[in-house]
Amino acid sequence: MILRNRPLFIVNVSNPRAFSGNGSIITLELTDEDAALRVAAKIASETGRSVTVRKENMEVVGRISASTRH
Template sequence: MIQKPPLIVLDVSNPAAFSGKGSIIVLEYTNEDAAMRVARKIARETGRAVTIRSEDMRVIGSIPAATTH
């Protein structure tokens, strides 16, 4: 039996999205380092917070939303 590597989930959220006009984006990865690189890039380029979770939804890391000064 072939075992699949555990999934790593990136949950991209926009704090203002819950007014009914936003969205939640979920991406799945199998490599934690690649997932962290993508999470940092998404947070930087979109200004959104990104949470990195294991397959069992345990938080691996969190990138806060970028702030502008």
């Protein structure tokens, strides 16, 4: 249940090569900006994908670059 009086932050991960070339999008909705940025950083670290965090009006709050693995 999303509380309408709290702002909504959207964490979005896109992977156009996933699932045999059909692509995939992961979208999470959170009501805490700091938590959204922490989740985005963890996803970027674990998946090696860039992650974007946006407000519900689609304004970009932050972009976490894909991590490079050695």
